[in-house]
Amino acid sequence: xxxxxxxxxxxxxxxxxxxxxxxxxxxxxxxxxxxxxxxxxxxxxxxxxxxxxxxxxxxxxxxxxxxxxxxx
Numbered sequence: 798x799x800x801x802x803x804x805x806x807x808x809x810x811x812x813x814x815x816x817x818x819x820x821x822x823x824x825x826x827x828x829x830x831x832x833x834x835x836x837x838x839x840x841x842x843x844x845x846x847x848x849x850x851x852x853x854x855x856x857x858x859x860x861x862x863x864x865x866x867x868x869x
Contacts, residue, residue: 809843810843
């Protein structure tokens with residue numbers, strides 16, 4: 798866990814759906830679950846957002862952004 802994960806968790810504590818959206822995308826099941834949990838209660842939304850952020854490895858979403866510019 799680096800500084801990026803720490804910032805993601807901090808954002809998830811302040812606005813849980815935003816933290817999940819930045820990590821997995823806005824049209825995913827994880828995001829919709831987080832929105833529903835946050836509407837039902839703020840604490841369940843935070844717990845779920847921190848779980849998703851800590852368990853998400855980033856291979857499904859945004860892999861082209863993590864690719865090196867020069868493949869040489």
